[in-house]
Amino acid sequence: MKRIGILGGTFDPPHIGHLIIAQEVLDSLQLEEVWFIPTYEPPHKHEARLQVKNRIEMLQLALAGNGLFQLNTIEVKRAGKSYTYDTMITLKEQYPDSDFYFIIGADMVEYLPKWYKIDELINLVSFVGVKRTGYTLETMYPITEVNIPLVDISSTLIRKRLRENKSIQYLVPDSVHTYIKEHGFYVQK
Known part of the structure; x- marks a missing residue:
């Protein structure tokens, strides 16, 4: 069985925390x-x-340097709101010889009881929890904890810094930084 990690999100913008x-x-x-x-x-x-x-x-730019990181647009193609359950049903059908490991931050671990069809979802995917400042990894659902260097970066922080005309250098890959500057994204107009 192929072992595949899944990292979902808005990636608005993608940053080094996602990559780490x-x-x-x-x-x-x-x-x-x-x-x-x-x-x-x-x-x-x-x-x-x-x-x-x-x-x-931006995500394509961020992933360009790592051949083990892939972009999958399954939820974009579906359009509208996406639920992890629906995504995993489709992925399991398309890749029956793969085991999936769904990576979530501790903020989402606390939110698991509210996920759509969570009791069915835990039979489709193994959850992997990573720490985030201000949250715990405590849940009644089975998760595998992976210790990561705690880098307290979020897309919200990056957008805020840009609105305040502060640097985001080193918080996003250089290619993403250039893309954001070239398009004038996230700054107040």
Whole structure:
């Protein structure tokens, strides 16, 4: 069985925290790949700031240097709100010889009881929890904890820094930084 990590999110924008998490889980669990799955519209958040086309382009730039990281647009193609359960049903049908490891931050671990069809979902995928400042990894659901270097970066922080005209250098890959500057994204107009 092929061992594949899944890292979902809005990636608005993608940042080094996403890449560090993916690499640490890949190494710790000896995965063969990590698939980054951007949402079209996340079920638990307000809509993304940027159009999906721009978020995909930034994600492609961020992943370009690592052949073990892949972009998968299954949720974008579905459009509308995406539920992990529906995504995993489709992936299990398309890749029956793969085991999937769904990577979530501690903020999402606490939210698991509210996930759509969580009791069915835990039979489709192994959850992997990583720490986030201010959250615990305590849950009644089975998760594998992977220790990662705690880098307290979020897309929200990056957008805030850009609105305040502060640098985001080293918080995002250089290619993503250039893309954001070239398009003037996230700054107040």
